[in-house]
Amino acid sequence: MQSYKGETLTWELIDGCVELALHREPCNEIGLKTLEELEKFVEAHETLKNQAHALIIHSQMKAGFCAGADLRDLYFRAKEMGFDKAAPLVRDFLNRIHRVMNAIDASPLTTIAATHGVTFGGGFELALVCDLIIADKMARFCFPELRLGLIPGFGGIPRLKRDLGNAVVRDLLLTGRSINATKAQAVGLVSQLVAEGDALKVARFTAAQVKKFDRATAAAAKKFMKPIPYAELRQEIEIFCELFTKPAVEAGLRKFVESDNAHPYLP
């Protein structure tokens, strides 16, 4: 399938580059529907990877790249069945999203996340599976999970550790603070910092550049440079599921979901 238009995302093969656009209101929160469509993309990717040289993931939503997991969906589904019984539901979701993230991580294509605005939690994790992050100067990165009594669950810590020094990882995780694109570039997370609104344009320039190289060579180099930390990723799922049964999670999610002020995304 060379193109697809879904409820939450769209993809298209254009001149050897696959462009995957996220477009779920308000900021591409990843719930079941997005997961299903990402799985559909991964299935299509098996064919696309032989027809393309690059993959660009970007967002069409003004607020940002992706605000992470759909916490409202998670809260209400867990509440309906009881938080103490929701661990299998959470595990199933995590196993599925990990399969998606791992498939994109292992893609032989050169993968680029073109980010702007909010790139939080699962959105940050989606950017981290890509080979390059091109961010506009309004992009903001954050792992807020500790505010909810959790750790990132879509592969965040192992992949952040792969790319950055552990001190930066601890700073981001243990304070839950967000950093802007300038800081993210200074610590080595963002490869190119561009003007507001120009991330996709620059990602396309970059995709055109990588097209010049032999695909098999580029894929071999990528596999050598970017090993996938499978053991830690599996460990992350275990820790997340264990933490999910603690009372702090229900309280944290309730606070987020039932917040009637304007501050749910602020610490």
Next chain:
Amino acid sequence: MKTSEQVIDEILTLAATHFKTDRAELSPDDDFFKKLGIDSLQALELLTRLENHFSVELPDYEVAGVTDFRTLAERIQARL
């Protein structure tokens, strides 16, 4: 070194420009959530614009709970 008046003035001008509000209607003690009509995602946008404008790094936990321009200016000035 910018004075606190300069910092406040620049914040108000920036806020008015990016959130389509009349600059003359903004004053230092206004609640910017209410005055600009913004939610937390837009507050993060404001924070990023302020960091870029003043070339400072302002951890969001330092401005959590801050709702008025004057206190926001104090937090920024501490980082200049």
